[in-house]
Amino acid sequence: MEYYLIVFCVGLAIGSFLNVCIYRMPKEESVIMTPSRCTSCGTSLKPLDLVPVISYVFLKGKCRYCGEGVSAKYPLIELLNAAVYIFLLYRFGLSVEFAAASYLASILIAVFFIDLKHYIIPDQLVIAGLAGGILLMVYNLFYPVGFYGGDRSWWNPLAGILSGSGFLFLVAVIGMLIYKTDEAMGMGDVKILAPIGMFLGWKLTVVALLLSVLLGGIISIILIAVNIKKRRDAIPFGPFIVLGTLISMVWGHDIINWYISRLMA
Ligand SMILES: [Zn+2]
Structure with a gap:
């Protein structure tokens, strides 16, 4: 049980760093070198102003120095990240998965909010994902990783890149040929599918792509x-x-x- 409390606090802290990424990466500012500042008055924030969620609550959502309102999305993203960690701990237990x-x-939480607002996926997030994917790929050579369904072959994560990025790249090329434009499908989408493919292996990557297209279609129609x-509006994918x-x-x-059992029935 105490694991849940630790994981929740780590989730809040990482969520706080995600806020920095979401705010700065689209502006191509460094996410580690410059200290956090109030977005209204520019005052450098002290550690006490930066405690996830708690500072926001105690300062009643206002900057301590200029009194300007601080967006509620900051504590909400911290809470979201912590909640996702708790759910994943419940689902996978304390494990490599x-x-x-x-x-x-x-x-992906950073990708979600940046792409939603700016229609871009920063390369730094893709690179961070690839670094983790390589670690997981190496680990899988020694101990099977659940995402790959017990498949310990070294090429599975690479096949994931092919079925994810490869497929979207093909869609992008076909889209460009049909619509005679180079903006039919963002290359950011193609790139982020590379780390996703490495983490999920080819089978779950195919499932992820099908679900994305399905959700994208349904939600766009709504x-x-x-x-x-x-x-005619662009909706980020x-x-x-x-x-x-x-x-x-x-x-x-x-x-x-479930799908296979339906095919067999
Ligand atoms: Zn301020």
Whole structure:
């Protein structure tokens, strides 16, 4: 039980760092070298102003120095990251799968919010993901990783890159040829599928892609139907990739087994 409390606090702290990434990466500012500042008055924040969630609550959502309101999305993203960690701990227990899933999930939470607002996926997040993917790939040579379904072959994570990035790249090329533009599918989507493919292996990556397309289709239709988006508006695909990947990471093998049992019936 005490594991849950520790994991929750670590989740809040990493969530706090994700806020820095989400705020600074689109502006190409360093995420580690410069100290945190108030976005209104520019005062450097002290450690006491930066305790996840607690500082926000005690300062009643205002900057201590200028009194300007601080967006509630900061504590909410911290809480979201901590909640995801708790769920993953519940799902995978204290295991390598839990650590790997938490690492990828945090990167994907940053991808979700950055792509939603700025329509880009920063290369730094892709690189951080690849670094973790390589570690997991090496680990799988010695101990089987659950995401790969017990498949210890060295090429499985690489086949994941091919079925994820390779497939989206093909879609991008076909889209460019049909619409005669080079913006049919963002290359950021192609790139982020590389670490996702490494973490999930090829089977769960295929499930993740299918879920992303399905969710993207359904939610786009709803957004257009309720007039939040118009038919010609660009809707970023990254957030759907994030949702599809998280669902596949947690329930992918269940989905595959369910599908196969239906085929057999
Ligand atoms: Zn301020």
